[in-house]
Amino acid sequence: MIGYHSHVPMFQSALFSKTQREAPKDEQSKNAQLLIRAGYINKEMAGVYSYLPLGLRVIEKIRNIIRKEMNAIGGQEVLLTTLQDPDIWKKTDRWDDMVVDNWFKTTLKNGTELGIANTHEEALVELLQKHVSSYKDLPLYIYQFQTKFRNELRAKSGLMRCREFLMKDLYSFSKNDEDFTMFYERCAEAYMNIFQQVGLGEITYRTLAAGGSFTKGFTDEFQTITDAGEDTIYVSEERKRAINKEVYEEGIKELGVEEQELKEYKAVEVGNIFPLGTKYTEALGLTYKDESGEEKPIIMGSYGIGLGRLMGVIAEVFADDKGLVWPRAVAPFDVHILKLSDSSGANEQLQELQSALEAQGLELLIDNRNISVGQKLTESDLIGIPLRIIVSDKTIESGKYEMKYRNSDLVEYGTLDEIVAKVE
């Protein structure tokens, strides 16, 4: 099935979002500055951003890439809730603000305090009590796209660290360690597929990290190299793996790599996969009966990717001094057509081009506005659609369109057939 993309008018004259000369003064991150200026997002407050039509379109493309990979490894999609019952969280000892330090909470009319979900392990384990009882019900891989809320003390990295953000979170439920490990590795592969597809494959590494409060042993992060990152990682190019600075010594031993083959980089986490063991299932009493009728605890894992953060990282990593540069798989449109003339010839040529590209299944944004050529070119660079095609009096005269990829300086000219053959 094809993913549905949020509607954006094809003609830029109808698109409500305008590019902005300047980002808000308090916006320090390059990703959010550019995304705000180009009309992809709006800053509501620090760490809280709305998605405008172009931005939502990028999010939907990312969502569909992730969804396809999660379905391919057996994921079943659900939608859990934001409002959370404190009683469940007390059973795992995570209700207290001293234990989980980034809770947002709210209160019902009757005075009962409620949680505003920062994650969903508790809710899902509790839910599964009604659906899982036997070894026949396992394994299960359940995921959702749901907004998370985290009361961050500071939020200064644009889309990379938000107080409100859309996340894909998958949870695995396995009978034993062997089954768990098998899925954990399959999901790690699916994650690398995802980062490859969104264009970050070359600079993203599966990275050993500390177990955190969840588990003993290591967890795996997926880290993308960028100077805007908050983490430091050590990369082995040969192994296509990395080690987070926080577990440098242990990581070297675990991976069996030599110190001299490692290179230090700043990086940002674009995904993580966590062994959770039986921490949540035991605390909440989620067990299964094995083949011999014995009650056993269920082994759990969690697997997260922040969609907005991923969009922010892609924006940050590929941008140049003129603006955004989207990889085609996540670009809001495939082709940006600039019509620089209002002559009947230009309208005919546009019509011809539009029909031919649409027949190829390409998604087009057409700048038909009555503004200066310079402004059209500047805004087109800022918006960053992968391919720009110009229709002008010059192209009409020559019978050839002018074409330029956003990530190249090369300007090419071609007839309609040549253009179509090229972009196919």
Add this chain to the structure above:
Amino acid sequence: MIGYHSHVPMFQSALFSKTQREAPKDEQSKNAQLLIRAGYINKEMAGVYSYLPLGLRVIEKIRNIIRKEMNAIGGQEVLLTTLQDPDIWKKTDRWDDMVVDNWFKTTLKNGTELGIANTHEEALVELLQKHVSSYKDLPLYIYQFQTKFRNELRAKSGLMRCREFLMKDLYSFSKNDEDFTMFYERCAEAYMNIFQQVGLGEITYRTLAAGGSFTKGFTDEFQTITDAGEDTIYVSEERKRAINKEVYEEGIKELGVEEQELKEYKAVEVGNIFPLGTKYTEALGLTYKDESGEEKPIIMGSYGIGLGRLMGVIAEVFADDKGLVWPRAVAPFDVHILKLSDSSGANEQLQELQSALEAQGLELLIDNRNISVGQKLTESDLIGIPLRIIVSDKTIESGKYEMKYRNSDLVEYGTLDEIVAKVE
């Protein structure tokens, strides 16, 4: 573009949600009782429900029907935020709990109180300051699918009145009353198209209602007749319109109908459209320059449909004593195939049927579980997929499949070709 449906395994043995013998004791509404028992939703607390794979699939079908209609009338899709800046709400005097009595609020680490969105007029008007300045920028129709949070004192009607719920909200921005009214009527038509498509067209009426705190004059609700409804309406069949009891006298005059042609019904609101005038745009200073350079206020309207409520109403209205009965357009699957034999003949016949129906683009749920025939039939009725086809030793012997529509008692038999011709 085709809507993406959340992934559900085609084989019921892999689907994690199980049917339940009983709904939670505190669940009083028929819609939620059935949806919980059939494994569509999970009750997290009063008025707060999670969507399981079958339920999410219904929601996605409803979402795509609505999205298509909103795009058709020029809607541009965005995604605003849940966390809300109090300063904006103070400008329209809606921050105070005495003014808006169903706020959920929360607090940042630095002590700043934040709102948890119950609606998005303020946020969108504020956002548009950066994008709208001239008559050339208007009209605009902007919509989203976003979760709303309302601190209801009581929440006892299942999906019909929730504390957390997914809503489509569209906001219109027009230069003058004439433009506004034109769109308002177009949107009213689009709403009737939506209710028609989801199967509620025959029992849903555009209904005059009180202006509420927003406007003088009337607003329009869309009311579906059901004994589970909280509202009382007076229907004119002839005019295909209705009047809410709260504006009975004035409504009769406004519509120009005779009292004797009206019939009283209980009904539930499945959508509403509101003239908002310049209340929000004036309070927040959103104006446009007209052709002569004069600053003018923008006329606004809002247009809402709750997706979960709509699902709940459909469930409630069509259910019978055996369970849910979905109209095909919103059913989680088109066909429920029950395989009642494990013989190689049955497996072959299933394979043949599956290929033929999939070639027609039909979505299939296949009950291949090793449970009793009686249980399969009972659960199939509870889940309520429109068409059931049985593969059994009997069907193999006769060379004919057994087929029954959920909303009929007639059992039919047909060869593969006859079945395919019928379901097409």
